[in-house]
Amino acid sequence: MQVVETPFSVVAISGSLRDESHNTRILKAARSIAPYGMEIRVTDISDVPMYNDDIFKQGFPSSVDRLRWEIESADAVLIATPEYNSSIPGVLKNTLDWISRPPNQPFNEKPVAILGGSPGRLGTVRAQAHLREVLNGMSAYVLPKPEVFIGQVSDAVGEDSFRDERTAQFVTRLLESLRAWARSLQAVAVQST
Numbered sequence: 001m002q003v004v005e006t007p008f009s010v011v012a013i014s015g016s017l018r019d020e021s022h023n024t025r026i027l028k029a030a031r032s033i034a035p036y037g038m039e040i041r042v043t044d045i046s047d048v049p050m051y052n053d054d055i056f057k058q059g060f061p062s063s064v065d066r067l068r069w070e071i072e073s074a075d076a077v078l079i080a081t082p083e084y085n086s087s088i089p090g091v092l093k094n095t096l097d098w099i100s101r102p103p104n105q106p107f108n109e110k111p112v113a114i115l116g117g118s119p120g121r122l123g124t125v126r127a128q129a130h131l132r133e134v135l136n137g138m139s140a141y142v143l144p145k146p147e148v149f150i151g152q153v154s155d156a157v158g159e160d161s162f163r164d165e166r167t168a169q170f171v172t173r174l175l176e177s178l179r180a181w182a183r184s185l186q187a188v189a190v191q192s193t
């Protein structure tokens with residue numbers, strides 16, 4: 001019997017702007033092992049200005065408009081965060097702050113999975129706890145498990161592929177769980193309409 005998967009789109013956000021970012025590489029590697037039927041698009045947050053309510057009052061900057069539309073139109077979001085001083089980098093928080101502004105903030109009830117990597121052993125465990133809290137505050141549906149903390153990240157992840165099979169397996173499980181989570185949330189939403 002042939003299994004037909006309906007297309008499932010994921011927009012992926014890296015919390016690092018640098019060219020050789022491990023976290024951007026994690027997303028590119030995730031894209032390379034995306035399960036059948038899943039498309040992962042790694043987006044760009046480098047053109048998001050610093051949040052300023054005076055700018056917001058004149059309308060969203062085009063970069064924020066684009067990101068909001070990408071999130072709105074995707075089935076789910078995947079965020080890879082670095083850890084900066086035991087939390088998430090300012091560029092990521094700044095981007096989330098922009099996206100969170102009304103009306104129709106696109107993280108509301110959006111299925112989201114998070115992961116991250118660092119050169120140290122803890123693999124962004126503290127940053128991910130903070131990221132989860134921020135996303136909860138935005139009413140996103142953050143996938144509870146599996147949690148993926150990639151320590152000693154350069155051993156585990158290359159430029160756009162996984163070097164370590166176990167890490168690839170964890171990320172595969174994360175992606176499959178994200179799709180199942182999103183599908184079950186969609187089914188609940190249909191039942192309650």
Ligand SMILES: Cc1cc2nc3c(=O)[nH]c(=O)nc-3n(C[C@H](O)[C@H](O)[C@H](O)COP(=O)(O)O)c2cc1C
Pocket residue numbers: 016017018020021022023024082083084085086087117118119120122123124
């Ligand atoms: C300002 C700053 C603070 C950092 N704080 C932490 C930290 O608290 N914990 C940690 O594991 N790594 C910390 N690091 C190291 C980062 O994990 C490392 O630079 C990582 O490669 C950043 O992610 P990226 O490769 O995706 O850019 C910090 C790095 C910077 C620049």
